[in-house]
Amino acid sequence: MTLVIVFYDLKIxxxxxxxxxxxxxxxxxxxxxxxxxxIKIEPKDWMPDDYRKHLQxxxxxxxxxxxxxxxxxxxxxxxxxxxRAKVILLAKIQDxxxxxxxxxxxxxxxxxxxxxxxxxLQTRKAKYSSIFNYPxxxxxxxGAVGWLVDGAAIVNQVSLxxxxxxxYSRAMVKICKEESFHQRQGYEIISNMAKGTPEQKQMAxxxxxxxxxxxxxxxxxxxxxxxxxxxxxxxxxxxxTNDQLRQKFIDKTIQQAxxxxxxxxxxxxxxxxxxxxxxxxxIDWDEFWNVVKGNGPCNDDRIEHHIKAHEDGAWxxxxxxxxxxxxx
Amino acid sequence: xxxxxxLINYCLRLGDSSLILGQxxxxxxxxxxxxxxxxAMTNISLDLFGQSRMLYSYIAELEGGTNEDEIxxxxxxxxxxxxxxxxxxxxxxxxxxxxxxxxxxxxxHYYKQLVKSNNEVISAFAEKSxxxxxxxxxxxxxxxxxxxxxxxxxxxxxxxxxNKVWKYSDDMFxxxxxxxxxxxxxxxxxxxxxxxxxxxxxxxxxxRAKLTRPEDGYFHKGSRxxxxxxxxxxxxxxxxxxxxxxxxxxW
Amino acid sequence: xxxxxxxxxxxxxxxxxxxxxxxxxxHGMGKEMALQNARDxxxxxxxxxxxxxxxxxxxxxxxxxxxxxxxxxxxxKIYREATYYTMPEGAKNI
Numbered sequence: 077m078t079l080v081i082v083f084y085d086l087k088i089x090x091x092x093x094x095x096x097x098x099x100x101x102x103x104x105x106x107x108x109x110x111x112x113x114x115i116k117i118e119p120k121d122w123m124p125d126d127y128r129k130h131l132q133x134x135x136x137x138x139x140x141x142x143x144x145x146x147x148x149x150x151x152x153x154x155x156x157x158x159x160r161a162k163v164i165l166l167a168k169i170q171d172x173x174x175x176x177x178x179x180x181x182x183x184x185x186x187x188x189x190x191x192x193x194x195x196x197l198q199t200r201k202a203k204y205s206s207i208f209n210y211p212x213x214x215x216x217x218x219g220a221v222g223w224l225v226d227g228a229a230i231v232n233q234v235s236l237x238x239x240x241x242x243x244y245s246r247a248m249v250k251i252c253k254e255e256s257f258h259q260r261q262g263y264e265i266i267s268n269m270a271k272g273t274p275e276q277k278q279m280a281x282x283x284x285x286x287x288x289x290x291x292x293x294x295x296x297x298x299x300x301x302x303x304x305x306x307x308x309x310x311x312x313x314x315x316x317t318n319d320q321l322r323q324k325f326i327d328k329t330i331q332q333a334x335x336x337x338x339x340x341x342x343x344x345x346x347x348x349x350x351x352x353x354x355x356x357x358x359i360d361w362d363e364f365w366n367v368v369k370g371n372g373p374c375n376d377d378r379i380e381h382h383i384k385a386h387e388d389g390a391w392x393x394x395x396x397x398x399x400x401x402x403x404x
Numbered sequence: 405x406x407x408x409x410x411l412i413n414y415c416l417r418l419g420d421s422s423l424i425l426g427q428x429x430x431x432x433x434x435x436x437x438x439x440x441x442x443x444a445m446t447n448i449s450l451d452l453f454g455q456s457r458m459l460y461s462y463i464a465e466l467e468g469g470t471n472e473d474e475i476x477x478x479x480x481x482x483x484x485x486x487x488x489x490x491x492x493x494x495x496x497x498x499x500x501x502x503x504x505x506x507x508x509x510x511x512x513h514y515y516k517q518l519v520k521s522n523n524e525v526i527s528a529f530a531e532k533s534x535x536x537x538x539x540x541x542x543x544x545x546x547x548x549x550x551x552x553x554x555x556x557x558x559x560x561x562x563x564x565x566x567n568k569v570w571k572y573s574d575d576m577f578x579x580x581x582x583x584x585x586x587x588x589x590x591x592x593x594x595x596x597x598x599x600x601x602x603x604x605x606x607x608x609x610x611x612r613a614k615l616t617r618p619e620d621g622y623f624h625k626g627s628r629x630x631x632x633x634x635x636x637x638x639x640x641x642x643x644x645x646x647x648x649x650x651x652x653x654x655w
Numbered sequence: 656x657x658x659x660x661x662x663x664x665x666x667x668x669x670x671x672x673x674x675x676x677x678x679x680x681x682h683g684m685g686k687e688m689a690l691q692n693a694r695d696x697x698x699x700x701x702x703x704x705x706x707x708x709x710x711x712x713x714x715x716x717x718x719x720x721x722x723x724x725x726x727x728x729x730x731x732k733i734y735r736e737a738t739y740y741t742m743p744e745g746a747k748n749i
Contacts, residue, residue: 120719146434146442153430157646157655158473159460162430163453167699169433170446174696177439181662181680190659190682215646215655250679254700265655273653381434389437390658391561392497393684395554397656400685402553438659440681440692447695539694546687 111312116242119185127311128186130304131241133202134313135183136193140204142176144197144378148212149221157215164261165218171258175251182243198383200370205229207290209372216269216276216283222262224284224291224329230259231325232295240312267336277337284333285341292356293364295322326354407589410582411523412463413485414592416475417583417628418529419459420486423476424636425507426452427643431494444543448504451536455529462525477647481637482630489572491636495565498558501547502565508541509605510576513598522590545609552613559614566610567618574623583628656684662711663689665696667703675707683708 103122110117117123149169156162180190196202207225212218230252237248269280296318299305308314316324333340344357366372429449436442460472489507494500515537518530551562577595579587586592610617626632646655660682666675678697683689689708697703717725733739742749 118719120716122719143434143439150433153433154427154642155645157477157650157653159453159457159476161655163450163457166430166433166446166450166453170443170450170699173434173439173443173446174699177443177681177696178679180439184662184680189657191657194659247679268655272655273650275650276653385435385437388435389441389497391555391557392437392441392551393658393660395558396550396684396688397658397660398554398558399550400660400688401656404686438682440683440688440696444691444695447699543691546691550684550688 111240114238114240114312116245117240118242126307127313130307130311130313131244132183132186132188134308135179135186135244136188136196137203137205139176139179139183139193140197140202141208142172142179144204144208144382145225146172146176147378147381148208148210148374149218151212152215152218155215156218161218161265168222168258168261171254175247175254178247178250182241182247185243194386198379198386200379203368204378205294206364206367206372207287207294208378209367209374210286210290211373213286214279214283216266216279217287219262219264219266219269219280220283220287222258222260223266223332224262224287225294226255226258226262227329228291228294228325230255231321231328235314235316235321238312238315244313263332266338270336270338280336281338284338288341289360289363290367292322292326293359295319295325297361297364323353326356330354407585408466410586411591412466413580413582414586415459415463415466415526417485417487419456419463419475420484421490421507422452422459422533423456424484424486424639425490425504426450426456427639428490428492428494428500429504432500437497445500448540448543451533451540455533455536458529458532462529473647477644481632481640484632484636484640485630486627486632486636487572488575488624488627488633489569491633491639492569492572493635496561498551498562498565499569501544501551502562503569504540505544505548505609506569506573506606507576508537508544509602509609510573510595510598511537512541513601513605514593514595517593517598521592526591541605548609548615549613552610552615562613563615566615570618571621571623574620575625575627578625578628580628660684660688663693663708664711664714665693666707666709667693667697668705669703671704675705678702680711681708686710 104124107117107121107123107127110121117127146169149165149172153162153165153169156165180193183193184190193202197204207228212221233248233252233255237245237252239245239248266280266283269276271277272280296302299317299319302318305314305317309317330340330345342357344355346355348355367375370376426449429445429452432442432445432449434442436445456476457472460475463475464470464472487507489503492499492503511533515530515534519527519534521527521530548562551558553559577599579595583592587594607617624633646653661684662680663683663686664680665678667678668675681689681692681696683692686708689710690706693706693708698706729735
């Protein structure tokens, strides 16, 4: 009997060796040919150093976002208003931890360990999605986060399923499959509140008011201002630009707001018959860059929380390692 | 009639213990020592919430005119019947593991017997829960062993944690008058019957963990009659906040 | 061992009778923790009946530079395929 094992995610054991061959044109040509023909790049394949670095940055940023994203939602799990809402929210946050793990795992195939990535997060060398630096103030925010933040993330992630790096693409496929319930969970919360008591409706609108703009900022700067986009598109790490993805998200979300009687806080929002898309107002890029640079309402808290959990757990990890070294 | 009241109270005992421990385990969300462990602990939490929901639905059916959320979110401190040990604060990871280990070993042996209950709902509850707590016990036991036989620091921490929580363990074995009648009629299990098995599990895991079984001394009790520690009130305050603040709202 | 533990590759059999399939990796400090972590990570949606974990460092893999010498020699051996053979007309169950 032959045992068939589908096995892809071999980590790079000796990445320096690969980097040295950077000047070898035939390697580069082979690489570009694969990109051209939409053949996935696998961990042990030769790849340009910049491609590897771009992926390390993007994938770890993605992983950190999943992990830091647990905090604003975790903020409400103990106070969820029903047992059903509680288990759904907890399962969703747990999925996010899992997705962080899948992504770290994929990012580790690029020859950098998870502990290194975590260290970069804690020393603020690495970023995570700025949206998680906004506070979740009421239960309606659980609705807004699921509906808008997960909604925006899904648009991005669906597109990333086609990314050129094999382990990243496979992680995205798995994540998209598991996340299908996340956005519905949030939309259910906010729509129930929008048709609830006046206080609930007010909370729902307030949550939309606070989360709308940060959500559409999630797609990043305009294409013209995005220095890294060009390479990412060339190497097919990304297949759609920031602005294209943002437009997609806006186009599909407006109707969802209308149908539950909430108003999107943008007076310039209107349908454009010529482009077949919605036009929307100017994004406050000052706010965006401020939050990216660490001045958001929760940047310090999120990182301190992460460091505290990591430090509190140090003795536990040491014990488990000591035991494993003795007993396997 | 009396039997129904006893049955409801008995289900509250089981359901509340799962709910309160579930809430404690949910506090670990984003605070675990390693990402994988965060997921493990919230998995346990989800199992426990599932257990309490199953029993609350049954109570709602027995009582009529109520539902699982009314039961979870609209009762006061003295109306909860969870074990004292389940409401102990998480403390550090070792405190949580020591607490859970004693509970898991109890639940494992208790549900093993409860499967034989002549009440179909309770028997089904026990069957489902037994599978879950079998894994919970494996999880907490393996951690007891790792912390006990890990480093010098972890050995001291887990031994102290165990010594501290020990005095809340006997409360799990307490029964009230209603329980006694249910035990007689074959619906409930007498916890005394599983004490030996519980002791054996504890002793054998502690041996592997190279830890010392604490001396049996004074034991705190009272939860079987709804008398709790101060911690429960704070836990409920947080958990019940939205239902209490907006009594007319539907979520 | 790194402070995140070793990397373990996870293989899951989704149904009895099927091969174990690679699903990803977990970190774990020792084999029991690796197995438990794999269970919590990869079977939250009833995906499995059996799990294998294999320490990543113990896996031996072929390297892409050898792709040619490793895999191409088999591409002219079509006689290994059942469809290569001509059967007499009318023969059944073969």
